[in-house]
């Protein structure tokens with residue numbers, strides 16, 4: 001087998017893509033680093049099918065993750081001797097954010113990939129870097145919506161386009177959103193459930209974070225940090241802000257934050273899979289918490305199943321994912337590549353890849369030990385998440401982004 005994708009652990013390259021490995025070496029890698037994805041290619045399938053190439057996406061994600069995690073390390077060490085950030089700290093941070101915004105602009109990606117930490121590494125640091133990356137990708141994808149929503153919520157008739165589309169406050173807000181959690185880190189690492197007082201302390205972290213910003217900080221940035229846990233259905237903390245006045249940047253951070261937190265391993269629970277978290281947030285029990293436009297863009301940027309994923313289908317055979325489907329994220333294009341005993345099909349038995357969004361009779365049953373029964377109740381992704389009125393708005397925004 002050949003490594004289809006480079007293997008990173010904690011943003012460090014362990015093995016380069018393309019390296020040929022024996023089965024026992026792959027098993028060893030998976031045992032040693034259970035938290036990372038080891039994606040292998042098969043020479044016969046590679047020859048037969050043109051797999052979507054996301055190596056560039058991975059390089060960009062690693063570069064941003066490293067740079068921003070370093071920046072957060074500096075912020076954290078400052079907070080070892082100061083109780084709040086000061087003006088000069090802000091300048092260094094703005095330079096790093098600006099550099100990465102230019103880097104992302106110059107290296108556009110078709111999909112968002114997040115780096116997940118190894119045991120013992122710093123959750124808040126990695127999380128800030130991931131929320132920065134994902135939030136910025138979502139924001140850049142829906143600049144037009146950002147502008148329209150800023151215009152609507154500020155009731156500004158003549159909001160300058162340059163100002164309305166400027167994503168800098170979003171980027172800084174994403175990076176610093178959990179600043180108020182740094183002092184509460186012992187609670188974050190508590191293995192059991194929080195008691196009422198501890199919960200109350202945690203619920204104050206958005207306010208605490210906003211108070212720790214230097215006085216020169218942009219007002220929008222301060223406000224989105226204060227409201228990054230407010231929900232679109234009017235619940236959330238600390239203030240349960242009514243949904244129609246919630247700033248669009250707070251809604252973007254809310255989504256990027258929830259996705260990264262859900263797919264990260266924490267001391268009190270295992271990481272959930274990307275497919276599970278995306279399903280819960282877009283069509284499952286949590287869907288009302290989030291802005292439907294932002295969620296729709298999240299599911300178009302994150303792949304619920306990685307390219308090369310081997311998924312069991314209803315008749316016992318296995319498909320391998322070939323291409324992501326932006327419009328129907330849970331129904332990628334895949335090729336039937338293994339029989340019901342898990343044996344690889346021969347070249348003469350292989351057929352062309354199937355667009356699963358056009359073949360609803362093929363049900364996905366199991367992926368990487370996870371039962372996918374939850375997916376089969378909500379095949380119609382597009383109609384399920386929002387009310388009829390909102391659906392039109394979400395669709396027109398989606399079609400504008402991906403004409």
Ligand SMILES: [Fe+2]
Nearest residue numbers: 177178228229
């Ligand atoms: Fe938070």
Ligand SMILES: [Fe+2]
Nearest residue numbers: 127177178257
């Ligand atoms: Fe967070």
